[in-house]
Amino acid sequence: MDSVAIDLARFQFAFTVSFHIIFPAFTIGLASFLAVLEGLWLKTGDDKYIQLYKYWLKIFAISFGMGVVSGIVLSYQFGTNWSVFADKTGPVLGPLMGYEVFTAFFLEAGFLGVMLFGMERVGKKVHFASTCVVAFGTFLSAFWILSVNSWMQTPAGFDYNEAGQFIPVDWFEVVFNPSFPYRLVHMLFAAYLTTAFVVAAVGAYHLLKAPHNPLARTMFSMAMWMAAIVTPLQIVAGDFHGLNTLEHQPAKIAAMEGHFETHQGAPLILFGIPDEENNKMDYAVEIPKLGSLILTHDLNGEVKGLDAFPEEERPPVTIVFWSFRVMVGIGFGMLAIGSYSLWLRKKNNLYEQRSFLRICTWFGPAGFVAVLAGWITTEVGRQPYTVYGLLTTADSASPIDAAAVSVSLTAFIVVYFIVFGCGFFYLLRLMKKSPSKYEQPLEARLPDGSEAPATTHSNHLT
Secondary structure, X not given: OOHHHHHHHHHHHHHHHHHHHHHHHHHHHHHHHHHHHHHHHHHHOOHHHHHHHHHHHHHHHHHHXXXXXXXXXXXXXXXXXXXXXXXXXXXXXXXXXXXXXHHHHHHHHHHHHHHHHOOOOOOHHHHHHHHHHHHHHHHHHHHHHHHHHHHHHOOOOEEXXXXXXXXXXXXXXXXXXXXXXXXXXXXHHHHHHHHHHHHHHHHHHHHHHOOOOHHHHHHHHHHHHHHHHHHHHHHHHHHHHHHHHHHHOHHHHHHHHOOOOOEEOOOEEEEEEEEOOOOEEEEEEEEOOHHHHHHHOOOOOEEOOHHHOOHHHOOOHHHHHHHHHHHHHHHHHHXXXXXXXXXXXXXXXXXXXXXXXXXXHHOOOHHHHHHHHHHHHHHHHHOOEEEOOOEEOOOOOOOOOHHHHHHHHHHHHHHHHHHHHHHHHHHHHHHHOOHHHHXXXXXXXXXXXXXXXXXXXXXXXX
16 A cells, blocks of 8 residues: 555544544443433432433434444455454454444344333333443443554563464453553543533523523533533543653653653643654743653653654654643643532522533533544554554555555545534534423333323422
């Protein structure tokens, strides 16, 4: 494959995985949110929780379906554009991806039917158990997929066979490779925050139209609690993940931090314009020695720059440098919103400050942007390798020409924008509908099929 074909194949995979990753980032958190809502309904008997459950269940089902469709496409590209990678890594990564299908996907798909259609056909506890199983399935899916990706970043527990393939010799080391725990925690927190800010945006949007809507108040309050609690944890988890990356992928850290030269007492570069041709950072805005303090916990600690690595092993600096700052910037924006919500809650003004509600509405997609920026940082920062330090991207590609890749890429772009554009439009329409339309007594059925008395509605619109 020539360099143009490789770049087109990389862009194609990046394009399709960018569409895919936003759905798991949403459904992982939303599945857990649904489990919490139904659990609160069973515990308190308050109908507002089951009404919110019904409101978000349809959104979850559509998002889950779109995630499945977008995910299937990715596996085909391993055979079309990256067949050498599939052949070399198949004995290790193939079983892991198979485990994801046989455990997580079948679990999710099976019990999703009970969630959607079983409310009046099974007992309340059985239905709640189904919701919990689906939530666990989303976690299990993230577990296996992140194990695959982490092994590509920090390969362990393998050997080579006579054909030059990676073969597993210790499955525990393969699955729980050095970066896997950090990536798993970081991604799960990212999913919860992504969902929280979507829920907050929807709640804020409806509060701007009807400030006393009790269902909008409930979802907005729950989302703000999640933002206030999880964002600081995510920042701490990100710091640990960064230290792990420094240990195993120091060139990636050098690109993320924008260090072209090795420093004793490295500054923290807040902003700047990377000049990769001349190996320098132009117009740098930096804080002296803070970079070393964060990365080595020593003001005078050594931080390797890109000059410590051969030029052919350096990742693209500009993309990694800026995508990392987009992710971190959004993270601190989430921290500010979560912290301010606590202050408003203390002042009993969480639902009335319209400027804050507008900010939360516009901040709704920020979690998706942060997830994409984090993924770009991780994957572009791994270049020029697919399996870090062992298998290059150039050696992973299929022997096809640029024209063939460009045709499939064009087809993907056209179809994706039509299909997923319609899907996004429909999801937004659902979110624009007021949750108050679901605010009616719930009719459930007992396990024997008989009708249970309608529960008393405990919350009414004023």
